Amino acid sequence: MTWISKSITGLGFLFLAHACYSAHEHSALQSASAATLSSLASHSPSAVATLPIDISIETVVAILAICLGLVLGTPELRPIQWRVWAGKIEREGEKGFMNGDGEVDKDYVGNPFRVLESRPGFVDIRKQRKEFAEWVREGGGP
Template identity: 60%
Template sequence: MAWIPRFITFTGLVLLAHAGYSAQEHAALASTTAQHSNQAGTSTSLPIDISIETIVATMAVCIGLVLNTPNLRPIQWNVWAGKIEREGAEGFRDSSGAVEKDYRGNPFSTLESRPGFVDIRKQRREFAEWAKSEST
């Protein structure tokens, strides 16, 4: 269903281009009319249909762009990493069914695969026991 937001955005851009062209044509026509009528200081405002078309086109473009954006990720890293651990790659599929390109896998894998902390006291006891067994 990704084509619907794209169609809305495209339609809004076409309407916006048409409204801009209509406004330019109206300004050119108004300046030509003012030159021929020899009335100084006459100003004509933009017709209401061009203003409404501009507002509708801008809103259509905004709605199409908002509907076409991907889902936002959590701001907190631990929430995002927890989602990866719980759901895996299935939680990061886009609307077409493909895994998102920035999916890296389990972010905790480097922490889980690193060696543990060294227990100096335990190593000292083991060395002392070894030294005693060697000396006797």
């Protein structure tokens, strides 16, 4: 995550915490005032308190800010097809897999075809048979 996305996400969490605290305080004040009113007038119906619009707007803005910060901080998606991803590795190397902080991604493994390129070739049985026959003719046998 870059510092911009981290700061937007942090600001969104701060707004969300403030909205939660405000909602809690509002409900505590409403329950305290409802208890006082019910003790004064036992015949009055209990009023249903709704959350003030400013707390609701703050909550929605906070959630949108958190979502925006998280989206801005996500790394670039990799191709789904192996051949496209491997081609990018071979063309760009480590430079193509740098994150926003300038570090190479932790799951960068280098050339994905190095196992295939380092394996031994096919065995030529006819060539080995010919070499063995020459070795036997030269007296290499027991």
